[in-house]
Amino acid sequence: MSGVYQPLTIGFGAMSAIVATYVIHRMNVVDEDRVPLALHPVRMLQYWVWLMVEIAKSNIAVTKIILARDMPIRQNFFTAPCTEKTELAQVIFANSITLTPGTITVETEDDHFWVHALAYSADDPDALMDMDARVLAVETGGRA
Amino acid sequence: MIETLINIALFAMLITTAFAIVRMDHLFGVVMLSGVFSLLSAMLFVTLDAVDVAFTEAAVGAGISTVLMLGTIALTARREKRVNNRTFVPMLVCVVTGAVLIYGTLDMPNFGDPNAPAQIHVAPAYLNDSIEEIDVPNVVTSILASYRGYDTMGETAVVFTAGIGVMLILSGLRHRRHSLRQRLRLESRRRRKLAKRGQT
Amino acid sequence: MSLFVDILSWACILGGGFFTIIGAVGTLRFPDFWSRLHAVSVSDSAGMLLFILGMCLQAGLTLVTLKLVLIGIFLFITGPTATHAVANAALVTGLRPPIANDIEPEVEGGA
């Protein structure tokens, strides 16, 4: 990263990494939780592009609310169904909800999330279900 | 010019944060504010080109010390105890010490003065020779790990010992607390049993 | 071409600064904790992304860009996680989110 690639420096770095890994292994603090990377790469890229557009849209919406004189807040706390199977896809969905300003995942349960919305409108759950379907398209197989 | 303004702005925020820390009696707020204080001072170190110090500040100030202070609060109280002592003598001591320290800085060379003693004697030698002698790209690293290797080792040993001491003390506390909790649980179970017996 | 990239990166940095300030203003203006969460996420997502993008465009294809992209990805993942953690901790410790008067609450004691 620093642009210096002397064998001595790289060797020191590799050595300390190995020592740290060994010590942590001896301490038995690594949980036996392996995350399978069950994602479709091309669809993942498509999803990212879509997510960026969503983030931009909702940012502008929240900015308008902040700058409006009377701040038209209409808060709600509701459940959103979550149909993903793997934990990784669930995490992606929850983080996507939080990343788009205006909605935040507050609590996660097995098949639904509790979502808090800043300016709730009646078609918000449908939008979240659309996002859910998109994340589901990214997910490939995994544990049933 | 621009950097001076940035430094002034950062210093102003730093002082504001310091006053806020002193004024606040809510200890969680104090921990949060001191985290921000360390972030601000790290920014200041970066603008003053002391990148290595900023690195240390990041690891120690913002990371570990916040966690340590929270652990301390978990073991003690959440609010500052109000003390109504007379504040005149401590104030006097602080003012006098501060004045003496400021008087001491009057003799020091200006910031970045090329003729300052620190710049003339060892620094050029380190800067010129460390690449040939030690062959480590970062001069500060070569000073700490090689020219002053024993010094650094001693410091590390001291910190390590302190850490072990703290861990020993805290683990003892947790053990005692745990047994207290177990005792409470047993007590409530016994009471429930007694109540049930009373009903039947 | 270089002028075009410059203008684009300037626009990004200006936009990033704008959204960062907006987020901070939002944290100041909004009435309660739950709405402030949303204001912070404005400066954390839009502000951060635009700043990183602007700096990437300035740096060109160098090691610096790689570092910036790493920072960006990292903040992109940790930002929402931290926000979620704050919200979750607040909920667990009993800070109930307010619900607008005209909405039927799904949860008991939510008002």
Next chain:
Amino acid sequence: MFLIGVIALFIAMILMLYRLYVGPTLYDRVLATNSFGTTTVLFIGVIGFLTERPDFLDIALLYALINFVGTIAILKFFRYRAMGDYPQPEHPEDMQ
């Protein structure tokens, strides 16, 4: 141009400092601290470009990591303290 970025970040920092000091709940403070950390990372990056030495981004990277660890530690602490594992706080208004 980077100067405008720095000024914007400064304004945001001052506003967040105010929110941090005023509170009113603990979580507002945690939120402001976390956001302040993000601002710091950006500031270090922008300062690197302003002084035309963007090699200092390593520190920004480190800060992004440390800030996240700190926030998670704080929140874990809040959460497990309030889950009934510990005695109830003496001042219930502390949670407000």
